[in-house]
Amino acid sequence: MSTLKKYLPRNRIWLFLLPSFIGMLIFFFIPAFVSLYHSLTFGGSFVWLRNFQNTLENFVFRLAVNNTMLFIALSVPLNMIIAFLLAALLEGLKQKKFFLVLFMLPLVIPSGSVVFFWQSLFADNGYINRILLLNGYDTVLWFASDWALPIAILVFIFKNIGFSLVLFVTGYQFIPKEYYEIARIDGASSFQIFRTVTAVYMMPTTFLVFMMSIINSFRIFREIYLLLGRYPNRSVFMLQHFMNNQFAAANMQTLSTTATLLSFAIMLLAIVCYTLQRRLTDSYS
């Protein structure tokens, strides 16, 4: 007992952490190891990285990974640019808070209802096709064509602009405003001011928005899945479709392997982002 006591911190602060830590152990850390174990075994015997090899060679998996990466590569920057521009427009407006509330509202709409809106627009018998038909054009099967990807991106941007916008706007509040005065007195040009003050102080926020946008790009799958179904057009068959189908087939090996790969990819991304941000911020200040 006395040896144990030596390792425990002197005060009882650790008690505060205990509930959360136990919960994390039971619901995240321990099952993550079980999942890792599943991904390294097959039928009870240890197969090292065979499952990984099989999954990585799986044609459907590759399609899903490529599509997911393309979706992220297109939607995340687009979302960030629009949010940044809106934040710049909002800055200095008296009604800033009011507009922020409006832009945040789409976050709390139930997915099913939003999906109904998009469906009414883009379905085979949707409103857009109705207008095309009325004007003598051929109808377009939006969901079954390559239009599915732009539509998925549109749905993502509609839902996530508000969140990124709030982060940008609050990040902007933390810039010491005196610096703008000083730079202006020193005769710096607008671009110089942007590069030396705005860009430097907005760096942590920008990385945060980037990270959050990537997380949210995985979250939008709920809407995409409801809108486009289980087996959508090839261009929008995402990693989550792949995983959902494995889940339905109760294929623990492939499922665990995919989850492990996805987790490692996200961790790697987070580490790269964090180091990059540190380095960039340090090089300026």
Next chain:
Amino acid sequence: MKRKDLIKIARLTTVSIAAAISLLPVFFIVFNSFMSVFEAEMRYTAIINPYTMLGVTDEFMHYKDMSFLPQVITLSGYRTVLLEDPTYYRYIWNSIILAVPMVLGQLAVAPIAAYGFERLRNRHKDKLFILYIFTMLLPMQALLVPHFITARALGIDGSYLAIILPAVFSPFGVFLIRQQMKGFNKNLIEAASLDGANSFRVFSSIVFPNIKPAITALIVLAFAEAWNVVDQAVVFIRNDYEMPMSVFLSEVAAGDVGAIFAASTVFMFPAILVFIYGQDNMADGLGYTGLR
């Protein structure tokens, strides 16, 4: 008029248009909720029948006659949801008994854990915190596997607990609140500790009142998430009558319309209320997540 004023007006116009566009789905749902159930079904059905054949059709289907304004404004959709059809109450009640424990649980666990992280003097705590952040970043699909394994092992598979418990211990709240505590004046805590206040006193009387923005942000985001739970419910809940409203609405979207607009509006209402209550503090609470 001065150039400055013109720029301001141009800005205001651009932002207003952008806001109006981003709110189109909300307008669509809320305005259509004042449509009669019959009108909604005739407008949004694919089936050709005596009522829809006068609209736009081809030989296979009727094209949706989408509209932001109903032909006749009526509360009949709301009457169906609130007075006539008890299934809506059932689903909303399911949502309540799922979402409320999810949010309250996080509120019980996250702030004290964040405080523990902030005050604990242990060289391993930062490694643990990094693990928390990693877990927070993982997409739901990657976490469903671990949650499924635990639910099986604990025998809570098929019950609400399988959805509630992982949410309660979600690391996001811990992260959010700790980031705000970092900006907090440490001297105050030291002074109170020296005066003989124990950790619990310091937490409840000094720290807790000062982390309101982060807590508010947590309430709003956790509630929005819990209120909109779909995937976990589909995976863990077997019985149809136990599904939350969010799942019901998403199934309606694929099938027949009924009173979906009124039901959606009713269902959106609590989330919007929580959001409006929290919006003043929320931006501040989120703002701290960017600081290291």
